[in-house]
Amino acid sequence: xxxxxxxxxAQHVREFLxxxxxxxxxxxxIEQPPKVEFGEYALPLAFExxxxxxxxxxxxxxxIVNGLGSIPGFEEMELAGAGYINARLRREELAATxxxxxxxxxxxxxxxILVEHSSINPNKAAHVGHxxxxxxGDTFVRMLKFAGREVDVQNYIDNTGVQVxxxxxxxxxxxxKSRAEIEQxxxxxxxxxxxxxxYARVSQWYAENKQNVxxxxxxxxxxxxxxxxxxxxxEVISVAxxxxxxxxxxxLDIEYDFLPRExxxxxxxxxxxxxxxxxxxxxxxxxxxxxNNGCWVMRRAGTSxxxxxxxxxxxxxxxxxxxxxxEDQKVIVRSNGTVGYVGKDIAYHLWKFGxxxxxxxxxxxxxxxxxxxxxxxxxxxxxxxxxxxxxxxxYNVIDARQAEAQNTVIEALRAxxxxxxxxxxxxxxxxxxxxxxxxxxxxxxxxxxxxxxxPYIEVSGRxxxxxxxxxLLDRLIASAKNEVDDRHPQLTDAERTTIxxxxxxxxxxYFMLKFTKSSxxxxxxxxxxxFEGETGPYAQYAVVRAANIFRKGGFDPQEFGRNAADRVSAxxxxxxxxxxxxxxxxxxxxxxxxxxxxxxxxxxxTEPAYLAKHAFLLAQLxxxxxxxxxxxxxxxxxxKKFLLATVAVVRRELTRVLAVMxxxxxxxx
RNA sequence: GGGCGCGUAGCUCAAACGGAUAGAGCAUCGGAUUUCUAAUCCGACGGUUGCAGGUUCGAUUCCUGCCGCGCCUACCA
Numbered sequence: 001x002x003x004x005x006x007x008x009x010a011q012h013v014r015e016f017l018x019x020x021x022x023x024x025x026x027x028x029x030i031e032q033p034p035k036v037e038f039g040e041y042a043l044p045l046a047f048e049x050x051x052x053x054x055x056x057x058x059x060x061x062x063x064i065v066n067g068l069g070s071i072p073g074f075e076e077m078e079l080a081g082a083g084y085i086n087a088r089l090r091r092e093e094l095a096a097t098x099x100x101x102x103x104x105x106x107x108x109x110x111x112x113i114l115v116e117h118s119s120i121n122p123n124k125a126a127h128v129g130h131x132x133x134x135x136x137g138d139t140f141v142r143m144l145k146f147a148g149r150e151v152d153v154q155n156y157i158d159n160t161g162v163q164v165x166x167x168x169x170x171x172x173x174x175x176x177k178s179r180a181e182i183e184q185x186x187x188x189x190x191x192x193x194x195x196x197x198x199y200a201r202v203s204q205w206y207a208e209n210k211q212n213v214x215x216x217x218x219x220x221x222x223x224x225x226x227x228x229x230x231x232x233x234x235e236v237i238s239v240a241x242x243x244x245x246x247x248x249x250x251x252l253d254i255e256y257d258f259l260p261r262e263x264x265x266x267x268x269x270x271x272x273x274x275x276x277x278x279x280x281x282x283x284x285x286x287x288x289x290x291x292n293n294g295c296w297v298m299r300r301a302g303t304s305x306x307x308x309x310x311x312x313x314x315x316x317x318x319x320x321x322x323x324x325x326x327e328d329q330k331v332i333v334r335s336n337g338t339v340g341y342v343g344k345d346i347a348y349h350l351w352k353f354g355x356x357x358x359x360x361x362x363x364x365x366x367x368x369x370x371x372x373x374x375x376x377x378x379x380x381x382x383x384x385x386x387x388x389x390x391x392x393x394x395y396n397v398i399d400a401r402q403a404e405a406q407n408t409v410i411e412a413l414r415a416x417x418x419x420x421x422x423x424x425x426x427x428x429x430x431x432x433x434x435x436x437x438x439x440x441x442x443x444x445x446x447x448x449x450x451x452x453x454x455p456y457i458e459v460s461g462r463x464x465x466x467x468x469x470x471x472l473l474d475r476l477i478a479s480a481k482n483e484v485d486d487r488h489p490q491l492t493d494a495e496r497t498t499i500x501x502x503x504x505x506x507x508x509x510y511f512m513l514k515f516t517k518s519s520x521x522x523x524x525x526x527x528x529x530x531f532e533g534e535t536g537p538y539a540q541y542a543v544v545r546a547a548n549i550f551r552k553g554g555f556d557p558q559e560f561g562r563n564a565a566d567r568v569s570a571x572x573x574x575x576x577x578x579x580x581x582x583x584x585x586x587x588x589x590x591x592x593x594x595x596x597x598x599x600x601x602x603x604x605x606t607e608p609a610y611l612a613k614h615a616f617l618l619a620q621l622x623x624x625x626x627x628x629x630x631x632x633x634x635x636x637x638x639x640k641k642f643l644l645a646t647v648a649v650v651r652r653e654l655t656r657v658l659a660v661m662x663x664x665x666x667x668x669x
Numbered sequence: 670g671g672g673c674g675c676g677u678a679g680c681u682c683a684a685a686c687g688g689a690u691a692g693a694g695c696a697u698c699g700g701a702u703u704u705c706u707a708a709u710c711c712g713a714c715g716g717u718u719g720c721a722g723g724u725u726c727g728a729u730u731c732c733u734g735c736c737g738c739g740c741c742u743a744c745c746a
Contacts, residue, residue, distance in 0.1 A: 027686075034689060044688055047726070057726075081689055082726075121746080161746040220745095262746090295744060302672055327671080327742085334744040341746050401740060403673065431674080432740080455738080483708070503708085514694095515682070518674065520739070526695090527681070531708050533694045534682090541708055549705045601685065613683070616693080627701090627710045647705090669708065 001097045002040075002590070003597035004104045005073055006030055009041055009087055012071050013064070020067060021053060036587045039078065039086035046083035057083030091582070092574035095589050098649050099573075100565045103596065108148040111392030114352055115141050117428075118155040118249065118256070119398070121163040122238035124199045125192035126248050127466040128523050129399070129433040129459050135512040135662070136430055137397035138254040139608045142660045143599050152388055156348070157261040159238040161341075163199070163461075165220040168234050170198040173215055174205055182233055186240035192248075193468065195241055200464030224266060246366050246374065248469050252505055253662050256374050258388045264360050264377040265348055271339050273358050274347035283415040284333070290326050294335030298342075298415075301407030303328035330408055342405055346412045353413075353421040354390030362388070393424040395606070400429045400518075428606050430517035434458050435467065436524045443467070456522035467523060476504035479529055480537075488668060499666040503537050506663040510536030513612040513661055534616050536663050539654065542619035544669045545626055546651035553632050553644070561648040568645040569638070576642045584628075585646060588621045592653040599660060608661070615657045622650050 010028040017023045033042040046061035053060060064085055065077040075088040117137020120130045137153075144151045158164075171177045175198070177185070185191060206212050222230035242259070249255075265271065275296075278284045284296045303324075332343045350356040361381025366374040375385060398406060406427040413422040434456035440447055445465060451457050459466035481500035488496060511528050515521050531537040550557040560567070577586045591614070598614045601607075631647065634640035655665055 029686065029688095031685090031688075038689085042689085047688080050726075084689070158746060163746070292744070300672095300742085331744050336744075338744085340744075344746090399740095400674070404741060434739090458740085480708095487706080487708090519682070520675080522681080524681085530695080533708095535694085535708085537708055538694095545705070545709085552705050605685065607685085609683085610685075613693090620693090623709055624711090626705075630704070632705050669706090 001094060001102065001104065001596075002593040003106070003600060005089065005094070006041060006597070008073065009071060012068065013043065013045065016064065016068050020063075021049075023049070023052070033084075033086055036583050036590065038080060038084075039088040040590060041087040042080075043085040043087070044083075045085060050083075061085050091577040091586055091589070092570055094593055095573045095577055096565070096570060098589060098593055099568060099645055101561070101652070105148070106596075106600075112150045112152060112390075113144055114152050114154060114389075114391040114394045115144070115397065115428075116154045116156055116394070117141075117397035118245070118254075119158070120155075120245050121161065121461070122157055122159055122241040122245065123163040123167045124196040124241065124461055125190070126245050126469040127433075127459055127461065128469060128472060129466070130245075131252075131469045131472070131508065132430065132433050132512045132521065133397055133399065134249050134254050135252065135509050136428070136517070136608060138249075138252075139509070139513060139611075139661050140395065140397065140428065140603075140606065142662060143603050143608065143611070146596075146599050146660050147603055152391065153255070153257045154388070155256040155259050157238070157242060157259050158341075159234070159242075160224055160262045160266060162216065162220055164234050164238050165216055165223055165230075166202045167195050167199055167237055168223065168230055169215055169219050170195075170202040170205075171233060171237070172219075172230065173212075174198075174201065179229060179233055179236070183236055186236050190244070190470070192241045192244040193470075195237065196461075196464060196468065199461065203462045226263075226267070243366065248473075250368060251470075251473055251501075252509065253664075255368055255372055257386075258362075259365060259374065259376040260348065260360060260388075261377045262344060264379060265344050267379050268358060268360065270347040270351060270356060270358055271343055273356050274343070274350050275333070275339070277350070277355075277416060278332075278346070278412065281416045283412055285324070287329070292326065292329055292331055292335075295329075295331045296333035297324065297329040298332050298408065298412065299324045300328045300330040301404055301411045342408055345405065345409050349394075349409050349413065349425070351389050352391060352394050353418065355416075355418060355421065359389065362386075393426075395426045395428045397428040397430070399432050401432065403427060403429055426606060428517075431520040432458065433521045433523050435465075436522045439467070439524050440465070442525065456520060467525075472508065472528065473504060475525070476507055476529060477501055480504050480507070480531070483531070484669075491668075495667075499668065502664050502666045503531065503540065503669070506536030506540045506658070507531060508536075509662050510539065510612060510615075513608050514616075516609045517607060536658075536661075537669070539615045539619040539658060540663065540665050541669050542622045542626075543651055543654050543658070543665045544667075546622065546647045546654075547665075548668075549631055549644070549647050550651075555644070557648060557651055560644065561652055564645045564648050568641045572638045572642045573645075576639060585625065588618075588625055588646060588650060591618050591621055592649050595653050595656055598657075611657060611661060615654065615661065618650065618654050618657065622654065625650075 010030060013028050014025060017025060029044060031042045031044060033039055046057040049060050050057045061079050061083040065079050068077055073090055073093055075090060078086045078088065080086045115137060118130065118134045120126050141151050141153055171182050185194060206216065219230050222228050223234045284298055287293055287295050287297055330342060331340060333339050347356060360377040361379055362375050362385035363378045363381045364373050365376035396406060410422050410425050436456055437447060437452050437454065440457055477500050480503040481496060484496045484500050514534060547557055550560060576582055598611050602610050629643055631640065631643045634643060658665060
């Protein structure tokens with residue numbers, strides 16, 4: 001409703017400007033005043049118009065205020081400061097729509113959206129960096145669904161790369177395990193932990209002897225070719241580790257619809273189809289000299305043609321022929337004829353948009369406890385399956401280090417003339433999770449003096465350096481469980497574990513969402529394990545308190561919410577929300593009204609952190625309100641109903657906001 | 670060298686297209702009617718927004734230069 005009113009205001013102002021000044025502004029800037037006393041919306045419009053109209057800002061603001069007339073839902077406009085126009089809502093009207101939970105539906109664009117996230121190499125346990133990816137991705141999916149969009153969630157599995165080959169080498173060449181033994185190990189509960197350690201050992205083993213590196217090459221080729229022992233072992237390992245990743249993510253309520261695998265991209269010859277298109281479209285060029293002699297190359301994204309043309313004389317000759325300077329070349333097909341990962345990625349993305357002309361086979365792979373099926377690609381699949389791909393919009397949740405590769409894929413689409421698709425390709429970029437030196441030391445890693453002086457140290461799976469996702473979750477659950485055990489000894493152990501798990505998930509999900517995407521998270525257990533202050537449990541606690549009021553008062557909160565419209569009168573709303581005394585509580589109502597508005601902002605900017613901040617603000621306002629106003633002991637019956645309606649609205653909206661962040665609310669805390 | 674990003678309180682971070690007194694959490698210190706449970710609340714302390722210019726009625730935000738830091742820049746994936 002809040003965003004609906006904002007649009008209504010913008011519409012009125014736009015029409016007024018057209019009539020009065022014959023001005024057509026494409027965008028009416030609407031801000032939020034620093035304090036509720038100033039109103040709910042602020043327009044710095046007059047400053048902008050001062051130059052165009054050659055009048056003082058204050059004078060213009062005055063004209064607008066006087067000329068705008070009345071707008072449904074709004075009080076009269078007000079002039080403030082040097083030329084701000086503040087708009088004030090009729091508080092009781094917005095409050096009434098909130099009580100009744102009336103939400104005007106915004107028009108939803110049609111077309112399916114594909115969100116790709118997680119994409120963890122299936123050769124070792126998931127770590128905190130993967131957690132950030134999956135939580136950002138899953139939260140974004142929830143936001144899109146909240147906004148009414150249809151979404152498919154994909155988790156791309158690179159099961160044929162060197163990382164998997166390395167672990168295969170570890171099992172076969174270092175540990176000298178048989179296939180049967182490996183299959184046995186793969187059934188162990190935390191097989192991914194075993195691989196984590198082995199992977200680190202393999203890296204060391206390569207460093208010890210140059211010849212060992214050749215073993216890796218052989219393994220890699222064998223895996224890509226298929227139909228041999230190495231390939232079979234690779235399949236066992238990657239599938240088992242992948243299953244573990246799905247289990248880990250399921251602990252956080254993160255689910256996927258489809259797992260496309262690189263092995264199928266290879267075996268179903270996606271690349272051949274893409275290669276033909278790229279050659280036909282003149283996107284690739286074949287090098288006949290220099291270091292990339294014999295390769296098919298593409299211009300690296302971000303290197304423009306004009307710069308080359310204006311650049312050094314040495315490249316001027318090549319530039320005239322439309323060639324790409326060597327340092328700007330991205331090799332797509334190697335001189336030995338094999339395709340690199342960017343090539344496969346281009347093929348994959350052509351498939352996503354339905355431009356490839358080929359499809360995967362599909363098979364059911366994983367069934368979640370709630371009955372939802374996750375499908376996986378396969379060479380020859382089930383006859384009956386849901387349809388994936390062929391979408392109109394995609395978001396790839398991939399960290400900022402992959403920006404160049406992502407842009408290269410987008411450029412390939414453009415070069416093929418698929419601009420519509422390129423425009424709807426969003427690299428949802430975010431910064432990595434690193435460890436603080438203190439955290440690294442805590443984990444027992446030896447640090448150089450140089451590393452100790454850094455603000456953070458990059459995680460490295462290859463070195464086995466990092467915090468495993470399941471370890472973090474285990475620690476969070478244990479810590480929460482201690483607290484719950486103390487506070488609620490009357491509950492069964494199972495009940496207490498459920499609550500502790502909800503709190504742990506709330507803590508880790510909030511932690512990963514509260515930083516803006518562009519901020520590197522320097523991970524530290526102390527901060528991540530905190531349940532106080534700006535944390536998920538703080539917000540959960542606010543909802544639990546709200547629910548407690550109803551429980552103690554003998555009401556069912558949902559029931560009360562549904563009937564609140566009958567219980568609290570318009571007169572009471574007006575009486576208690578207006579004036580000096582009403583400001584504080586109105587702030588709480590207003591914040592509660594902003595759920596849809598915030599989610600729109602988050603989707604438009606691909607920035608979930610705004611919603612996390614909002615959840616915290618809402619919880620903070622509620623906690624202050626809770627402290628200041630005794631409700632059940634309120635003598636004035638009308639006021640008591642009003643306060644209960646306030647609690648009902650906040651409880652509902654905060655629960656909703658937390659749900660979009662994938663955070664559930666415990667029964668008690 | 671080139672590309673992308675960052676630099677804000679002791680620490681970790683906010684501040685949507687440039688806007689009203691730059692805000693939170695943590696830490697430190699001092700408080701809260703023994704209540705709808707304190708995983709809470711209130712207060713204090715804490716800032717030349719890396720430096721120097723420029724644009725603007727107005728700059729943490731935009732532009733230029735400098736300083737510092739990180740990531741990317743493989744015929745690895």
